[in-house]
Amino acid sequence: MGFSLYVHIPFCVRICTYCDFPRVLLPNVTATSAGTTAPETFIQDPEATFSAMTRALRALPADMRSRPVDTVFFGGGTPSCVPPVLIAGILRTARELFAFDDDAEISTEANPEDVSPAWIHALLDAGVNRFSLGVQSFACAGPLGRRHTPQRAIEAVGHLRDAGVTNLNLDLMFALPEQGQAELARDLAELIALSPEHVSCYGLTLEPETPLGRDYAAGRYLFPEDDVWLELYRTIQDRLESAGYEQYEISNWARPGRECRHNLRIWEGADYLGIGPAAVSRWRRWRWTEPADPAEYRRRVEGCLWPQEGPSPWAAASDTVDDGGEDIETLLTGTRLLRGFDLGRLHGRLREDCICDLRTKGLLWQTGGRVGLTRPGLPVADSILAQLVDALRAPEESVR
Ligand code: SF4
Structure with missing residues (x-):
């Protein structure tokens, strides 16, 4: 029985206004844009974090290494804001340690502004065969504090298609500030025109401790009420289905046969191993979460051995599930x-x-x-x- 590998790359070069995911700012980037005023942890060395991730992979007990890898997913954070050679290195190490299925699905998330022909080719050469682009919105992106423009998202898809990418997900968000049916219709029309194989569409969750959460509390934007949320969701279902996408999960649609195999396996209860700061793993009866702070993650990985099968010895939290x-x-x-x-x-x-x-x-x-x-x-x-x-x-x- 194979398993899935998840690699969490926690770095971002700007913190989006709604984000409370595990992530840290890359060094030498100011946190001034798009309402990002919360103090952030500045870390100094992404390469050192990747070294620790490689070391964590190599430390896996033999029993955990004996199973083949079916899917790999690089998520974040922003996997596209680190040099692709770092991602290639993780994949090279994983291939040394595990058998890979011949048709293993290897996905990476990316932000549109990072996508260039050179970046795409470096990842294709490393074996990545599925790309997931964080577009989020064409019409209502302003308050989200993203780095890309709608035009840049369209260009990124063009670069991916020109490079021969045939397995592409586009992420959209809905229930956005100032979004009504007209704005959603524009988002869906732009997205469908780009004809991705897969669409993820999540409703915005407002977290009170984020800049956007504070905007909401201060009444700075109009946010959709519950009944509008429902209407927007139904519009997404209808519009995507009429464009040939099948809904297979609450927030995910795909062309026939193009479901995300990695997420499907996890939703169906398969084992997965998470590598990197804040990564979560589920292995047999064990569940564990790695330390979220990269410096802490590095320190713990350097200081521990993983002598036998069981939760990672450097986990910040672990549990057995009854x-x-x-x-x-x-x-x-x-x-x-x-x-x-x-x-x-x-x-x-x-x-x-x-x-x-x-x-x-x-x-x-x-x-x-x-x-x-x-x-x-x-x-x-x-x-x-x-x-x-x-x-x-x-x-x-x-x-x-
Ligand atoms: S790119 Fe993603 S992880 Fe990074 S700040 Fe924005 S939403 Fe958060």
């Missing part, structure tokens, strides 16, 4: 997928009356042994998930 925790994970990830999840994974621990009730309300479908959210259920996934979690029996009450 049957109850496993059930919650199954629901968390399985309800995201339109193909639903196999009820058998819950060993009879999900109460039938809850499933029946949600089916009667038209929010859940059930076919054979699978259950999933219906179209009306998707926008209220969080509340359905909470009801399903409440309907779980304790593991000792299993009905097998």
